[in-house]
Amino acid sequence: MPASYAYLGPEGTFTEVALRTLPEAATRELIPYVSVQSALDAVRTGEAEAAFVPIENSVEGGITTTLDELVAGEPLTIYREVLLSITFALLVRPGTELADIKTVTAHPAAQPQVRNWLRAHLPDALWESAASNADGARLVQEGRYDAAFAGEFAAARYGLVPLETDIHDAENAQTRFVLVGRPARPAAPTGADKTSVVLWQRDDHPGALRDLIDEFATRGINLMLLQSRPTGEGIGNYCFCVDAEGHISDRRMAEALMGLKRVCLQVRFLGSYPRADIAPGEARPLRAGTSDQEFLAASDWVARCQDGRF
Numbered sequence: 001m002p003a004s005y006a007y008l009g010p011e012g013t014f015t016e017v018a019l020r021t022l023p024e025a026a027t028r029e030l031i032p033y034v035s036v037q038s039a040l041d042a043v044r045t046g047e048a049e050a051a052f053v054p055i056e057n058s059v060e061g062g063i064t065t066t067l068d069e070l071v072a073g074e075p076l077t078i079y080r081e082v083l084l085s086i087t088f089a090l091l092v093r094p095g096t097e098l099a100d101i102k103t104v105t106a107h108p109a110a111q112p113q114v115r116n117w118l119r120a121h122l123p124d125a126l127w128e129s130a131a132s133n134a135d136g137a138r139l140v141q142e143g144r145y146d147a148a149f150a151g152e153f154a155a156a157r158y159g160l161v162p163l164e165t166d167i168h169d170a171e172n173a174q175t176r177f178v179l180v181g182r183p184a185r186p187a188a189p190t191g192a193d194k195t196s197v198v199l200w201q202r203d204d205h206p207g208a209l210r211d212l213i214d215e216f217a218t219r220g221i222n223l224m225l226l227q228s229r230p231t232g233e234g235i236g237n238y239c240f241c242v243d244a245e246g247h248i249s250d251r252r253m254a255e256a257l258m259g260l261k262r263v264c265l266q267v268r269f270l271g272s273y274p275r276a277d278i279a280p281g282e283a284r285p286l287r288a289g290t291s292d293q294e295f296l297a298a299s300d301w302v303a304r305c306q307d308g309r310f
């Protein structure tokens with residue numbers, strides 16, 4: 001049996017389309033799962049080599065189910081990311097007209113991306129969430145809902161037709177997906193990489209979050225995502241999911257992570273992997289004093305001082 005990738009299914013999700021853009025997907029068996037949790041569990045149990053799931057969109061931010069799964073449970077690692085531009089089609093059974101639509105469904109992350117369209121065109125329609133956008137289409141095929149927001153490409157698979165296409169409240173809406181596997185050595189740096197971590201504060205004090213962020217700032221590291229998630233231990237208790245520019249093999253990143261390890265209650269490393277938004281060589285110039293050579297020269301100098309050779 002070929003190695004398999006689990007993904008948020010059923011067939012016809014945006015997740016599947018994004019997964020198929022990865023060259024390595026062509027050599028794997030792609031297996032749809034009913035939820036992000038079940039796809040990630042397949043990795044944890046060894047049933048799948050890796051899982052491909054949505055993690056963030058440009059309209060609403062983090063996909064909280066995915067973040068919460070990565071924050072807790074047996075550690076997993078992000079190997080790769082993919083960005084996909086998203087516009088929705090309103091899929092219906094043949095013959096349905098706009099006036100017939102009383103109920104609509106889609107993945108919860110779709111709603112903020114079509115809310116204005118709904119208000120303008122179907123203000124009285126009842127919204128119910130589906131496990132994924134393709135699952136919504138499947139439920140319309142079964143007659144459980146009148147319409148689903150999904151990719152236009154999902155229509156044929158579920159015997160539906162697009163009543164409207166190119167629905168998007170926000171221009172250039174994008175969703176970010178990640179390929180997640182069991183902990184492994186990160187891929188070599190490309191020059192345009194991202195490092196994801198989860199941080200738990202040691203104690204609550206004024207500036208506690210600033211102290212964490214300073215570990216990146218003082219080493220010239222730009223942050224790309226900062227999302228708090230409740231720890232489940234009472235109101236006011238949060239951990240922080242952070243994406244930072246750079247690779248754990250960069251000295252500045254390694255030093256920032258060492259700093260965080262010292263000051264945080266807990267740090268979970270989620271991986272260093274190539275950025276999908278820019279090509280290697282397009283990364284922002286480093287801030288003066290933060291290159292690998294400068295970190296090495298500084299640590300050599302301290303060693304010489306400690307030796308009395310300054």
Ligand SMILES: O=C(O)C(=O)Cc1ccccc1
Nearest residue numbers: 013014015107109132133175
């Ligand atoms: O992949 C899908 O179809 C999903 O259900 C997840 C999702 C939700 C909203 C936008 C893109 C992907």
